[in-house]
Amino acid sequence: MRVLLVNHFYQQAKALLEQLSFDLxxxxxxxxxxxxxxxxxxTRTHFDIVILPLVLPDLDILTLVDMTQSKLAGGTAFIAVTENVSDSLINKCLTRGIDEIVSAEQLNKTLLYKVYARTVSRLGLYQALNMQSQDIKHVTRTDKLTGLKNRDFFLTSLKALLQRAHREQVKASLILIDVDNFKSCNDYYGHYVGDLYLQKAAKELLKVCRDDDLVCYFGGDEFAILANDLDTGTALFNFANRLQKVFSSPIECLGHKLELGASIGVAxxxxxxxxxxxxLKAAEIAMYKAKQAGKNKFYFYSKLLHEQLEEQLEVxxxxxxxxxxxxxxxxxQPQLAVNPTRVVGAEALIRWYHPTLGLLSPDRFIPFAETxxxxxxxxxxxxxxxxxxxxxxxxNxxxxxxxxxxxxISAVQLADETFTDRFFDCLRQFSLPPNVIELEIVESVLIHDMELVRNTIAELVDAGVGFAVDDFGTGYSSLxxxxxxxxxxxxxxxxxxxxxxxDVKGCNLLKALISMASSLEMNVVVEGVETLEQASLCEKYKAQVLQGYYFSKPIGDLTDFESFCRSLQKSEL
Known part of the structure; x- marks a missing residue:
C-alpha cells in the first residue's frame, strides 16, 4: 500500500502509518x-490513499482533488482530516470525490484498512469497465463483415487527420472506391458470394496500403482510404493504379473468379x-466521373469536373x-426522297431553352434524363x-x-412496361395511323439492350409503326x-x-451498305448529305431517302418548315 501524507503536522497520522508499515x-x-x-x-506516482487536511497552506483541498482526479482513474482514496466537521461540508466534499472526512482521533487502522479495501475494489471495477469500454469502442468503430474501420469512425477521424496533415505540412489524399457491377454479382451468385468478395477485397486493399493509411469500408459496395504524405502526383497515380488492380484482378469466391472492377475517385x-x-465531396465527384466514363477507371478531382457536375445537377x-x-x-430536319424529289418525312430533334444555361443540345441533357x-x-x-x-x-x-x-427514343423508354400503351393512346388521341410515326434508336444502345427491348419492338412493328436504327455502321458489333x-x-x-x-473506298462502302439494306427489304436513310455531289451519289446508289445540311438544317420555326415543304413539292434535286 502506498500512502501520501500531506502536511506532516499530524503526528498522530504519522504514528499510525508507521505502525501500519509493520503490519504490511x-x-x-x-x-x-x-x-x-x-x-x-x-502525477508521477500512484498512491492508494492520500491523507490531508481540509485547509492546506497553498491551495484548497477541493481544487487539489479536481486537478488530480482525472489522472487517478478511481484508484486513489482521499481522507480529509479536520476538527470542525459540518453536514454541509461533508456533503460538498463527498460529491467532489473525497472518500472520508474524519477528525484526527477517528483516523485509525480500521478506517485505513476499510478505505484501502474499497479503493482496491473500485480500481478493479474501473479496469474492468475500461476494458469493456475498449471492446465497445472496437465494435462500434469496426465493420463486422470486412474487419476494416467503418464509415462513422472514418468520418469522425477525417477532420482530425486533416488537421494533423495541415500542422505537419504534408499532403493527404482521400480515395473513394465504388465496386462496379456488385449488384449484378449479388443477384447472380447470391449475397454470400458478394460478402465473401468484399472480405477478400478488403484483405487485398490492406496489402496494397501502408500501415499508417486509414482504410475503411463505407458499406454497400464502397471503400474509402485516407493516404498521407504521397507527395508527388506520380506516387499518387501509382497508388491509385495498384488499388484499381485489386478489383480488376480475379478474386476467387467459392469457385467463381470475379473480376468486377472499380470506379475510383481521388481528391x-x-x-x-x-x-x-x-x-469528401471532391472525391465523390471524381468517383462519379469515373463511373460515368465507363467504369473500372480512376479520376482525379479537378475544378472542371466540379463545374461539370454542378451543371449536370442543375440539368x-x-x-x-x-x-x-x-x-x-x-x-x-426534313427527309427527302428522290425520283421524284419530295419531302417524305422529318426527324424531330429536341432542344432546351434553359433559363440559366441557354440553348442546350440533346447531348447536354438526354444522358442525364436517361440515368x-x-x-x-x-x-x-x-x-x-x-x-x-x-x-x-x-x-393544312x-x-x-x-x-x-x-x-x-431510348432503351429506357422501350424497357418501360407502360411505353406501348401510352404510345398507342397518343396515336388514338390524335387519330393518327401507326405508319406515320417512325421510332429511332441508336445502334450501339440497341445491340447492348437487345434482349430487353426485342418484344416491345416486335409489338410496335406488328402494329405498323416504323422502326429505324440510327447511326448505322458505328456499333462495331455483329450484324x-x-x-x-x-x-x-x-x-x-x-x-x-x-x-x-x-474517297473511292468510302464510295464503295456506302454503296455496299445501301445494297445490303435493300437486299434485306429495309428502307435506307442516308444522313449527313452536305453537297450536291453527295446527294447525286446517294441517288446513284439507289438510297431512298436523304437527310442533311445540303437540303436543310433542323428548323425550329414552324412557318419556315411549312415554307420549305411547299417550295420543294415540285423541285428537282
Whole structure:
C-alpha cells in the first residue's frame, strides 16, 4: 500500500502509518508539506490513499482533488482530516470525490484498512469497465463483415487527420472506391458470394496500403482510404493504379473468379479542398466521373469536373420543371426522297431553352434524363408534341399522307412496361395511323439492350409503326441483330458520307451498305448529305431517302418548315 501524507503536522497520522508499515511489509509512506508538492508526486506516482487536511497552506483541498482526479482513474482514496466537521461540508466534499472526512482521533487502522479495501475494489471495477469500454469502442468503430474501420469512425477521424496533415505540412489524399457491377454479382451468385468478395477485397486493399493509411469500408459496395504524405502526383497515380488492380484482378469466391472492377475517385488535401467536407465531396465527384466514363477507371478531382457536375445537377433537377414551363422545343430536319424529289418525312430533334444555361443540345441533357429515369416523361412529351404537329401539317396540306415523323427514343423508354400503351393512346388521341410515326434508336444502345427491348419492338412493328436504327455502321458489333429484330429502316451514319465522292473506298462502302439494306427489304436513310455531289451519289446508289445540311438544317420555326415543304413539292434535286 502506498500512502501520501500531506502536511506532516499530524503526528498522530504519522504514528499510525508507521505502525501500519509493520503490519504490511510492502507499505510505503511519502510525506509532503503542501498541495503543490502533493500534485507533483501524484502525477508521477500512484498512491492508494492520500491523507490531508481540509485547509492546506497553498491551495484548497477541493481544487487539489479536481486537478488530480482525472489522472487517478478511481484508484486513489482521499481522507480529509479536520476538527470542525459540518453536514454541509461533508456533503460538498463527498460529491467532489473525497472518500472520508474524519477528525484526527477517528483516523485509525480500521478506517485505513476499510478505505484501502474499497479503493482496491473500485480500481478493479474501473479496469474492468475500461476494458469493456475498449471492446465497445472496437465494435462500434469496426465493420463486422470486412474487419476494416467503418464509415462513422472514418468520418469522425477525417477532420482530425486533416488537421494533423495541415500542422505537419504534408499532403493527404482521400480515395473513394465504388465496386462496379456488385449488384449484378449479388443477384447472380447470391449475397454470400458478394460478402465473401468484399472480405477478400478488403484483405487485398490492406496489402496494397501502408500501415499508417486509414482504410475503411463505407458499406454497400464502397471503400474509402485516407493516404498521407504521397507527395508527388506520380506516387499518387501509382497508388491509385495498384488499388484499381485489386478489383480488376480475379478474386476467387467459392469457385467463381470475379473480376468486377472499380470506379475510383481521388481528391487531395489541401489542393482539392480546404476541409473534410469539401474533400469528401471532391472525391465523390471524381468517383462519379469515373463511373460515368465507363467504369473500372480512376479520376482525379479537378475544378472542371466540379463545374461539370454542378451543371449536370442543375440539368437533372430542372428537367421536369422545364417540361412544365414549356422550355423545350422540337426542331424538324426534313427527309427527302428522290425520283421524284419530295419531302417524305422529318426527324424531330429536341432542344432546351434553359433559363440559366441557354440553348442546350440533346447531348447536354438526354444522358442525364436517361440515368435519372426522367426520360420517360420527357420522351412522352416529345411524342405528344410531334403527333400534335403532324396533325396540323396534314390538316393544312403541308405534308402528304405518306409523310412520316421520326422520333428518337431510348432503351429506357422501350424497357418501360407502360411505353406501348401510352404510345398507342397518343396515336388514338390524335387519330393518327401507326405508319406515320417512325421510332429511332441508336445502334450501339440497341445491340447492348437487345434482349430487353426485342418484344416491345416486335409489338410496335406488328402494329405498323416504323422502326429505324440510327447511326448505322458505328456499333462495331455483329450484324445478326438485323436478322433477329424487325427493323424497318437503316439510317446510315454521316461518318460514311464525309469525304465523298473523292474517297473511292468510302464510295464503295456506302454503296455496299445501301445494297445490303435493300437486299434485306429495309428502307435506307442516308444522313449527313452536305453537297450536291453527295446527294447525286446517294441517288446513284439507289438510297431512298436523304437527310442533311445540303437540303436543310433542323428548323425550329414552324412557318419556315411549312415554307420549305411547299417550295420543294415540285423541285428537282
Amino acid at each position: 511489509k510492502d507499505t510505503s509512506i511519502v510525506v509532503v508539506n503542501d498541495g503543490e508538492q502533493a500534485i507533483n508526486h501524484m 487531395m488535401f489541401p489542393d482539392s479542398a480546404a476541409d473534410d467536407k469539401e474533400l 437533372e433537377n430542372s428537367l421536369l420543371d422545364g417540361i412544365k414551363n414549356n422550355e423545350f422545343r422540337l426542331f424538324y 435519372s429515369g426522367k426520360i420517360i416523361q420527357l420522351g412522352q412529351w416529345v411524342i405528344q408534341q410531334a403527333c400534335s404537329q403532324l396533325v396540323l401539317w396534314r390538316r 396540306n403541308v405534308v402528304s399522307e405518306e409523310f412520316r415523323v421520326s422520333i428518337n 445478326a441483330y438485323l436478322r433477329d429484330l424487325p427493323v424497318t429502316t437503316l439510317k446510315v451514319d454521316r461518318s460514311f458520307v464525309i469525304g465523298l465522292p473523292s
